[in-house]
Amino acid sequence: MTVKISLLALSLCAALGVPAQAAVVPAGTELAKVQQLVRGNGSEPASLDPHKVEGVPESNVLRDLFEGLVNSGPDGEVVPGVAERWESSDNLVYVFHLRDNARWSNGDPVTAQDFEYALRRAVDPATASPYSWYLEKATILNASEVVNGNKPATELGVKALDEHTLEITLASPVPYFVSMLSLAPTYPVHRATVEKFGDEWTRVGNMVSNGAYRLSNWVVNERIELARNPHYWNNADTVLDTVVYLPIASQNAEMNRFLSGELDMTYDIPLEHFKRLQKEHPDAVRVNGYVGTYYYVFNTQKKPFDDVRVRNALSYAIDRDIIAGKVMGQGERPAYTLAPEGVNGFTPPAVVWAGWTQQQRDEKARALLEAAGYGKDKPLRFELLYNTNDNHRKVAVAIASMWKKHLGVEVELVNQEWKTYLDTKTQGNFEVARAGWIADYNEASSMLDLMQSRHGNNDGQYSNPEFDRLMAASRLASDEKARNALYAQAEEILAVDMPIAPIYQYVKARLVQPQVGGYPDNPLDNIYSKDMYIRAK
CATH class of the missing domain: 3.10.105.10 (Dipeptide-binding Protein; Domain 3)
Known part of the structure; x- marks a missing residue:
């Protein structure tokens, strides 16, 4: 069931210190020695640039690599991300207070200036973001004018008040604005890395990210491997050490690899095998509202x-x-x-x-x-x-x-x-x-x-x-x-x-190995690997 909270309540909850989501391992749980999650991901991502994607396979990976101002909780509710709290008195001007211990994977601090740069980049016509409309929809001040080339990106209604305080001004009130900020187009990017490497900044060895994981290996059409980001602000509460994404387009091939133990989670379930799998592997079939x-x-x-x-x-x-x-x-x-x-x-x-x-x-x-x-x-x-x-x-x-x-x-x-x-x-x-x-x-x-x-x-x-x-x-x-x-x-x-x-x-129907802990019933299927863990068999 989705938790329904008003915008004012969200602001108050954040101000009162509602904790960010993290892996919660029940007392007495024996963890596997190897904390690796292998996920089927349907297709090869078209890109790993947060501002140049539009599909689910890309979003799945980016949710692990980057973190926005807020995240989506296990029930689809808003939980703090890089912003530990925020407030707005009129639903028009929002002030976000960033964690002072948020870090990029290279150790640099994550600052309000990073978000200011990234949001401007997302609407800049030169970026050609397929999701620039999203910030227009959020009615961020001047977003439409920037997207249409009528104003420079510097006129977007985002402003770093200091290193840890970001102000976002809207053209008109949007009552669900904060809930929009957990999506890839609003993620920060590391300016120095983008400007140094250009279109190649998302390659292994080049990418700098601020999420719970960093990019460690990418073999196109074969696998994407992520490793723990030791600089992530909540690394102490992260359990999984590595996450592997496999672009398997065939549900039958994916199912067979799951049944052989090669996969911990599938992207889908083959339709013709669904009822059989429900009968033979009831503890592995997971069906959630979507x-x-x-x-x-x-x-x-x-x-x-x-x-x-x-x-x-x-x-x-x-x-x-x-x-x-x-x-x-x-x-x-x-x-x-x-x-x-x-x-x-x-x-x-x-x-x-x-x-x-x-x-x-x-x-x-x-x-x-x-x-x-x-x-x-x-x-x-x-x-x-x-x-x-x-x-x-x-x-x-x-x-x-x-x-x-x-x-x-x-x-x-x-x-x-x-x-x-x-x-x-x-x-x-x-x-x-x-x-x-x-x-x-x-x-x-x-x-x-x-x-x-x-x-x-x-x-x-x-x-x-x-x-x-x-x-x-x-x-x-x-x-x-x-x-x-x-x-x-x-x-x-x-x-x-x-x-x-x-x-x-x-x-959303998929196969999940019984030893995978922390799997949520998120109605948006926003699954964060940092919230999961592997039990000992």
Whole structure:
């Protein structure tokens, strides 16, 4: 269950000295002599530069290498990171007090100037950060102007008052601002290292980081190894000495390596083996709630997907009960909105078409497609893009079959490895693509912002002025009820325009060896290796 705390309460809790999260080993626990955690990570990270990433595989590694002002606790709550406390009297100007014992992996102190430099770098157009929009969304003063090249990065509303005091000024109040600061785009980077090595600063031997671990080895497409950062401020309470990330795209291969004892945690579970694994290894299967939605995105700038009738037809013809319950079958729920039911404080609206039977949806879909000019004599043909992954392929095959059976649509499946797939989507070189979005923080805006006209991850280039207006208004609504009402209206617009086809609400299912201690039930799947340990077998 997600802990729900007001911003004022967060400030007070931090001021009163709520401890940062760390490994908590129960009394009497016998620890393994070798404290090494080996994690499956799905794909090879596209980068290890915090300001140049956008995916989950990258974020997993960066969460160990770097630490922001705050972290995400085991229940998704905010806990202190480099900032041991903070305060704001108006939700507009925030002052963060940094730990005086925070250190970089080379021993240098972590200062407010490091955060000032890093936040400016994240919005600087020269950095080309795919997440620069995130700081715009946070309404940090002048972020939009800097991102658009209308003001220099030095005009961003961040200021180091002294070495251990950072002031962040917003253009307008954001009630969930502090919870946004545990994400990679807000991590500090070591200025001297970045300026000395340029694009090569993330290589082994060059990288200087401030998290619980440092980069010790990186063999592309094989493994990333992290070692304890002895200068980390809370190193005394860190138990794991090394963490190894393996980019294994095949869930079956990953499962086999787990069962042979080579892996401590998997990234996923093969769908076809889930029930067997639950029966044979009940102590290893872990299924947690996950604030995210799996969907297909339509490129609204390419014909015929600029036609709302085509988008609606394809969405209606997806039998979500079959995909969620049969193809996936790990506890996923059918999705009819972008924000899932698990978002803290928000109940998605019951959109009209969600109440139809699948037969009614199929009939409506056929009528819409025929009205758009497609039928037996002129079947709709297009490519469906997905990143290399066994489970994504199974979903794509099932949905392509539904489209073929009920609409006569002919689909060519195209799979690409993770980095290429991201580039293809970002550049708009696709027709329909598999996508998924995991909330960056547990609030509906973290999902719905994705569909704003100028959002950096709006790969389908959807634009609706009324949707944008509602999301802009939500930032000014300090009352949660009023804010959620705006979110519901925004969802209703998406249900009509259908720039994406929501398919299912995520759960996070993986295999975890029983000897792994400290594994959290974090609804954002924000797992910090520093909070974990290995028991003796």
